[in-house]
Amino acid sequence: MRFSKQTFVTAFALFSLFFGAGNLIFPAFLGYNAGDGWLMVSIGFVLSAVVIPILAIYGHAKLQGTMMDFGKKVSPTFAFIYSLVVYVISVSFPSPRTASVTYELAIEPYLKPTFEMSSWQFSTVYFLLVLVFALNRSKVMDIIGKFLTPGILIILGSIVCIGFFGEYEPLRASIYVSNLTSGILEGYQTFDAIGGVLVGGVLVISLSLKGVSKEESKSVIAKAGLLAGLGFVFMYVGMIALGAYNSGTLDINNRTELLNLLSYNTLGSIGRTALGVLVALACFTTAVGIVTGTADFFKGLFNDSRKAYIITAVISSVLGVVMGQLDVNAIIVVAFPALMLIYPITIALILLNAIPEKYASALVFKAVVVVTIVCSIPDFFSTIGFADAVQPIQEFLPFGTVTLGWLLPALFAFVLVNLIQYKRKES
Structure with a gap:
């Protein structure tokens, strides 16, 4: 199997567009709670947080269309309503949440008390940058794939690899009744199935704008999905194992605290700074993918109108600033009911299209x-x-x-x- 330069760039972009703050904080704490059962929770987590999202990418590679095509066999009306709901949810909650997480974990701790930057100010700057990337969407994959993703891989890979050389107490017993089921449910909470349906459309359109034919696009996206999936497996299993190895050594109550300690214990004081950079990169690329995908959707509704694309990107960015003023937990609580209904539908559509x-x-x-x-x-x-x-x-x-x-x-x-x-x- 041959991999072109475009395949690697697409794979890096795909990895980064998927990899948000939730993907970063879930695995280590899952492993910490699983202890000696970390291998089974890893299998469950990979099934729901890697296999299903990558199947969504394969579905897009086969369809060579947009999210509307995922549900068109049910009915055109269903496809429209489903797509509209997913995009509204995405720009209303996950996208603003990326700004909130970045501010709380990567900005605020390093600025205080020497410099004050309000959440409003940060969110405005943050989504202005997101808007710049979205309006230059033909360059999105190259910028993300060539520059941002390698930064994420280097930082997280360093934490995982160096962490394995530490000295730890024996692993504690798992707190879960069923390690496999717990891993599946934790991966379920990443909502990457929705991300797969959304991001896949971004890849199809981006490759089309670069002059890649449909047949070549199918091959590029399929191979890129395989490479990105392998990258996710390495990172997820590595972080789960690292959390498990620390289960008998550390006394931790929440995900963020564990991630901070893991980064500090492996990379020292520079580790916390590296973690802040990692969170910022992961969140930013996710926001770019969401805003770009949403703008593509509304552009398609108005006969490929560039004006519709720009207006949607601007509205999505403004909504991100406003909703981003809520703290992370508040956004999660508000979004959860809608996601509990839309997520199973998304998984069903992914599997049927694959x-x-x-x-x-x-x-x-x-x-x-x-x-x-x-x-x-x-x-x-x-x-x-x-x-x-x-x-x-x-x-x-x-x-x-x-x-x-x-x-x-x-x-x-x-x-x-x-x-x-x-x-x-x-x-």
């Missing part, structure tokens, strides 16, 4: 998506204050108590409809 078309007819799409939506509703109502009312339903559905009640019913619908269609062809 498998061979003979198993994913329009009827299969409709059945699986409808079942997924219906079985996800209890999880949605549980997060907005109706937990007691929907608890019996969650307990009735397999895996319903761990917010995966949609999974087996959707799988059953997939198998049943395919069997019915097969029988019809036979007769």
Whole structure:
């Protein structure tokens, strides 16, 4: 298998567009809590935080279209509503959250008390830079792939590699009842499945603007997805293992504290500065991907209007400044109910678009998506204050108590409809 320069640049860009602050802080703390069960939680985390998002990239490589194409087999109306909801959620919550995380972890601790910079001031500068990158979207992949991603890989790779040479106490026992399930659910919370559907469209359009043909684009994106996936596996498993090795040595209560200590213990005082740079790079590239993807979507709705692209990018950036004034926890709490409904639908669409078309007819799409939506509703109502009312339903559905009640019913619908269609062809 040959890899061109464009493939490597695309792979680096893909890695960076995916890699946000959540991807940075989840793995180490997961390993810390898993202790001697770190290998099984690693497998679970990789399944939900690497395999599914990369399958979304493969789906885009096959479709060579936008997010609208992911749901078009259900119906054009569904595809539009789904895409609109995802983009509105993305620019309203995850994108502003990148500014909040950067300010709280990478800016504020280093400026105080010698220099005061308010959250308003920082968010304004931050999203002005995001807007500059978005308006130069034909250069986005090259800039991110050639410069920003190597910085992330060098810093995080140094923390992981140097950390393995430390001296640690024996690993403590895992706190989880099921290490595999806990790993899957923690990866579920990264929301990278949505990122895969969004970012994949950015890659397709960016390569098109660079004059890459559709056939070549399919190959480039597929190979880039493989390379980026391997990079994620290395980083995630490395951070999970490093957190586990420290489980018997450190007494930690939260993710950020553990990450700070790991960076300090491996790279010394420069480690904390490096962590700040890493957080800033990871968050910034994610924000660029979200704003660019959203602007692409609305540009397509208005006959490829450049004006629509610019207006959407500006509005998304202004919204980022306003919503970015909320602290990180507040943004997560507000966004969580909507994500509990949209995320299962996204996973279902990714898997259906990734498998061979003979198993994913329009009827299969409709059945699986409808079942997924219906079985996800209890999880949605549980997060907005109706937990007691929907608890019996969650307990009735397999895996319903761990917010995966949609999974087996959707799988059953997939198998049943395919069997019915097969029988019809036979007769």
